[in-house]
Amino acid sequence: MLMKLLVNKSRLKGEVTIPASKSHTIRAVAIASLAGGKSLIRNPLSSSDTLSAVECYRCLGAQIDTKEPDLWTVEGNDAVIAQPAKTIDVGNSGTTLRIAAGSAALASQNLKITLTGDAQIQSRPIGPLLDSLNELGAKCRSVNNNGKAPIEVSGRLKGGKTTIAATTSQYLSSLLLCTPLADNDTEINVTLLNEPGYVRMTLDWLDKQQIEYTNQQFGKFIMKGSQQYRPFDDVIPADFSSATFFLCAAALFGDEVTLLGLDFTDSQPDKAVVDYLRQMDADITVAKDSITVKQSQLKAAEIDMNATPDALPAMAVVAAFAEGETRLVNVPQARSKETDRIKSTAEELKKMDIDIEELPAGLIIRKSRPRPAELDGKGDHRIVMALSIAAMAADGKCSIDTAEAVNVTFPDYVKLMKNLGANMELIS
Numbered sequence: 001m002l003m004k005l006l007v008n009k010s011r012l013k014g015e016v017t018i019p020a021s022k023s024h025t026i027r028a029v030a031i032a033s034l035a036g037g038k039s040l041i042r043n044p045l046s047s048s049d050t051l052s053a054v055e056c057y058r059c060l061g062a063q064i065d066t067k068e069p070d071l072w073t074v075e076g077n078d079a080v081i082a083q084p085a086k087t088i089d090v091g092n093s094g095t096t097l098r099i100a101a102g103s104a105a106l107a108s109q110n111l112k113i114t115l116t117g118d119a120q121i122q123s124r125p126i127g128p129l130l131d132s133l134n135e136l137g138a139k140c141r142s143v144n145n146n147g148k149a150p151i152e153v154s155g156r157l158k159g160g161k162t163t164i165a166a167t168t169s170q171y172l173s174s175l176l177l178c179t180p181l182a183d184n185d186t187e188i189n190v191t192l193l194n195e196p197g198y199v200r201m202t203l204d205w206l207d208k209q210q211i212e213y214t215n216q217q218f219g220k221f222i223m224k225g226s227q228q229y230r231p232f233d234d235v236i237p238a239d240f241s242s243a244t245f246f247l248c249a250a251a252l253f254g255d256e257v258t259l260l261g262l263d264f265t266d267s268q269p270d271k272a273v274v275d276y277l278r279q280m281d282a283d284i285t286v287a288k289d290s291i292t293v294k295q296s297q298l299k300a301a302e303i304d305m306n307a308t309p310d311a312l313p314a315m316a317v318v319a320a321f322a323e324g325e326t327r328l329v330n331v332p333q334a335r336s337k338e339t340d341r342i343k344s345t346a347e348e349l350k351k352m353d354i355d356i357e358e359l360p361a362g363l364i365i366r367k368s369r370p371r372p373a374e375l376d377g378k379g380d381h382r383i384v385m386a387l388s389i390a391a392m393a394a395d396g397k398c399s400i401d402t403a404e405a406v407n408v409t410f411p412d413y414v415k416l417m418k419n420l421g422a423n424m425e426l427i428s
Helices: 022-034 048-059 094-104 127-135 169-181 196-208 240-253 269-279 309-319 332-336 341-351 381-391 403-408 413-419
Strands: 004-007 012-017 038-042 063-068 071-075 113-116 139-142 151-154 160-166 186-193 213-216 220-223 233-235 254-260 283-286 290-294 302-304 325-329 355-359 362-366 374-376 398-401 424-427
Touching: 004 381, 012 240, 012 413, 022 038, 022 048, 022 063, 022 071, 022 094, 022 169, 022 196, 022 240, 048 063, 048 094, 048 403, 094 113, 094 127, 094 151, 094 169, 127 139, 127 160, 127 169, 160 169, 169 186, 169 196, 169 220, 196 269, 240 254, 240 269, 240 283, 240 290, 240 309, 240 381, 240 413, 269 283, 269 309, 309 325, 309 332, 309 341, 309 362, 309 381, 332 341, 341 355, 341 362, 341 374, 341 381, 381 398, 381 403, 413 424
Parallel strands: 012 254, 038 233, 160 186, 302 325, 374 398
Antiparallel strands: 004 398, 004 424, 038 071, 063 071, 113 151, 139 151, 186 220, 213 220, 254 290, 283 290, 325 362, 355 362
């Protein structure tokens, strides 16, 4: 259903419990599905993206029970990949597509598995990952021969050597998750790695699984073959990517906003947003189980966003309220997300009279006074949520199209913002 988000000027105050991590939930589903036996995933995120991962791995032979919202039960296929009865549609989930491509390459030689997704997914590159899987013994191809979905995968992954430029960390995470189950050892040489923190998250899962590998400073990985995943019982941590929007909104309009449930010992890269905001003189207090943010006078900064491309739209909004000129740099991969997030952010914030310009790999933003506007969320959940923050500052009503996109990662976003005092409403 097409939705529009209407937003008026707002002030925020109170507490919010941040939902579970999308990235961790999808990794948990993949590993549990490839393990032998029953796994329990506690506190999973239930969203369009994570449910796409569930349906995908069901198609590959896992039995996944999601009837209890706080406890998913997975009976794994022990890496014996089933022949799906149909093309697997991952919806809008790029993480699922990339990770599942590696899993599908574990199938026996006589199986052929086709994966696709929505229009945004079919516009995003996957060619380098397919090339590496082919080098390691699988047979993978882009159906339309354009390096994008839909893709066709047939096995079997044998192991060996490959070299990859991981313009998105998802390519490398996919290889790291499938190669332990290959017949032989694998050497992965990494010539470029954006968003290394997400690879660290993947390695944390491998470490919990006691998978044997060598990591040479993220430039080369040697993975022992013929390993197995074990069933597990684990809790999914809260999502720093989702917390970004509350951190940023509270720094701009918060009387006092406390975020609950976040764990700074977790490897999620978007916890760096706290450091970015502090660099801009935001008033942030971090306690053992909470983060409290209050509005303060912000100053401009230059911030390297390479590790945190998902935070780019929200940080651009924050920058529009900071004294001086803020530069958000070194994030070329933001152009290959659900949308070109550099272009989309600049286009929409300009509609609000925000002084913003594109760089090839980033944005320059100068302090501005946003005005109400009719905005296009581009069908991108993070663009919609970032624009909603900007709209809370405008003197008048803003409307944001394609607001249904928030369901991809954060179905409760509007409800939780309204609980803090945000003047916003979803309409169909």
